[in-house]
Amino acid sequence: MDFSFLLVASQRLLPGVPLTLQLMSISVALGMVLALILALLRLSGIRPLEWAARAYIFVFRSTPLLVQIFLIYYGLSQCPTLRYSMLWPILRQPYWCAIIALALNTAAYGSEIIRGGLQSVPEGQIEAARACGMSRFTVFRRIVLPLAIRQALPAYGNEIILMVKATALASVITMMEITGLAAKLISETYRAVEVFVVAGSIYLIINYVITRVIHFLEHRLTPHLRSAPRPIVIEREDAV
Amino acid sequence: MNDFRLTTVFSFAPDGWGPAMSAATAMTIAVAVTGFIAGAIIGAFGAWAKISGSTVVRALADGYTTVLRGIPDLLVIYLFYFGSSAILTPIGRLFGAQGFLSLPAFFAGAMAIAIVSGAYHTEVFRGAYQVVARGEIEAAYATGMSPALAFRRIIAPLTLRFAVPGLANIWQLVLKESSLISVTGLVEILRQAQIGAGSTKQPFSFFLAAAILYLLISSASGWALQYAERHFTRGLRRG
Numbered sequence: 001m002d003f004s005f006l007l008v009a010s011q012r013l014l015p016g017v018p019l020t021l022q023l024m025s026i027s028v029a030l031g032m033v034l035a036l037i038l039a040l041l042r043l044s045g046i047r048p049l050e051w052a053a054r055a056y057i058f059v060f061r062s063t064p065l066l067v068q069i070f071l072i073y074y075g076l077s078q079c080p081t082l083r084y085s086m087l088w089p090i091l092r093q094p095y096w097c098a099i100i101a102l103a104l105n106t107a108a109y110g111s112e113i114i115r116g117g118l119q120s121v122p123e124g125q126i127e128a129a130r131a132c133g134m135s136r137f138t139v140f141r142r143i144v145l146p147l148a149i150r151q152a153l154p155a156y157g158n159e160i161i162l163m164v165k166a167t168a169l170a171s172v173i174t175m176m177e178i179t180g181l182a183a184k185l186i187s188e189t190y191r192a193v194e195v196f197v198v199a200g201s202i203y204l205i206i207n208y209v210i211t212r213v214i215h216f217l218e219h220r221l222t223p224h225l226r227s228a229p230r231p232i233v234i235e236r237e238d239a240v
Numbered sequence: 241m242n243d244f245r246l247t248t249v250f251s252f253a254p255d256g257w258g259p260a261m262s263a264a265t266a267m268t269i270a271v272a273v274t275g276f277i278a279g280a281i282i283g284a285f286g287a288w289a290k291i292s293g294s295t296v297v298r299a300l301a302d303g304y305t306t307v308l309r310g311i312p313d314l315l316v317i318y319l320f321y322f323g324s325s326a327i328l329t330p331i332g333r334l335f336g337a338q339g340f341l342s343l344p345a346f347f348a349g350a351m352a353i354a355i356v357s358g359a360y361h362t363e364v365f366r367g368a369y370q371v372v373a374r375g376e377i378e379a380a381y382a383t384g385m386s387p388a389l390a391f392r393r394i395i396a397p398l399t400l401r402f403a404v405p406g407l408a409n410i411w412q413l414v415l416k417e418s419s420l421i422s423v424t425g426l427v428e429i430l431r432q433a434q435i436g437a438g439s440t441k442q443p444f445s446f447f448l449a450a451a452i453l454y455l456l457i458s459s460a461s462g463w464a465l466q467y468a469e470r471h472f473t474r475g476l477r478r479g
Contacts, residue, residue: 063455064415064417064420066422070433071448074443169420172423190322204310207310
């Protein structure tokens with residue numbers, strides 16, 4: 001393996017990192033909001049809403065993300081009313097199409113994670129909050145949601161990692177993020193292995209950092225699961 | 241021209257795309273099944289390495305699963321498709337072949353899927369093995385079975401039983417991942433939809449048709465796998 005080429009390759013691929021992170025963070029943020037809405041619809045107890053959310057989750061989870069991206073980026077142009085609408089300046093850009101597809105996709109997976117979290121909140125805690133005189137909304141905001149977030153965090157961390165990997169598909173609709181730059185570099189130099197090593201390492205580093213952040217958040221949110229700190233014992237030798 | 245016609249995509253009339261779409265569906269299933277089975281073989285060895293390998297072997301298996309689960313599948317497909325040509329083209333030139341050589345797209349794609357899904361298979365098999373009751377394995381040895389016989393008669397069937405739900409998940413993943421192989425030009429569902437979209441200027445109809453086909457395959461196989469799970473756990477007490 002040619003080490004000077006590895007250096008060249010990393011200089012060529014690193015400029016793609018901001019775009020990858022942008023695609024990931026915007027779509028995760030949008031997807032999370034949508035996921036919460038979907039989870040609430042599924043738990044709403046209102047049949048039509050429940051079925052709509054179920055259908056949405058089923059469709060988005062059982063079709064490939066790449067098909068969803070193509071459907072939004074290439075497919076929507078078939079509809080003339082859309083092409084002459086106000087939305088077209090957004091929908092003709094590959095950047096926003098990729099983000100919309102990623103967000104819609106992650107919302108389907110995320111809503112199941114959030115639903116699990118919401119359902120894991122013990123009934124007694126909700127009852128206690130109601131007994132204190134909290135309104136339904138206050139109970140949700142102060143008790144149910146924080147507990148659900150804590151419960152759902154590890155699984156949602158996995159989903160975020162999957163989203164980092166999923167941003168690679170944006171390269172297929174001309175976005176020059178890490179994988180897009182890697183494919184371009186491979187076709188220029190025919191050195192697939194070296195480029196793969198560099199691009200793969202960048203993704204591994206990003207994912208490693210995200211796992212650490214999630215771990216840190218989990219640690220912060222679960223003080224009750226930590227063992228008590230050891231009492232400080234001042235030994236005689238230290239006390240000079 | 242631009243009106244929405246899903247019927248032409250599935251039509252078997254002379255100007256319909258039905259035959260092409262069904263051939264593409266068969267290709268998707270073929271490449272996904274090949275990748276899934278090859279991945280299961282890799283996963284079996286991976287799980288074996290993680291359970292009973294030496295420290296070095298275990299570290300290698302750990303590295304494999306961590307790396308392959310942490311990088312995008314598309315990169316792996318690029319590596320196999322373009323990487324194979326980087327190796328094969330000079331060899332071909334040695335034998336007097338002209339120009340650009342690479343692995344057939346089917347083979348490169350199936351191998352890429354196998355390598356990626358192998359990492360997931362490893363974890364599923366390892367997890368399933370750990371659920372098998374130690375007493376059952378001990379009992380097999382106590383009745384005088386050799387390790388190979390105990391593996392074939394007791395360990396493998398019991399591990400498979402607990403692995404079925406995990407394997408079903410991997411299958412759904414592999415099926416969706418197979419759409420990525422369209423970037424190498426293999427004519428599976430998504431590539432065929434791209435071709436159709438390009439020549440009829442009806443991208444929405446074709447990609448919607450592709451989505452419907454994936455939906456059908458995944459729900460049909462999901463139903464079959466649920467049946468398989470019920471079949472393989474019929475002797476299990478639910479508690």
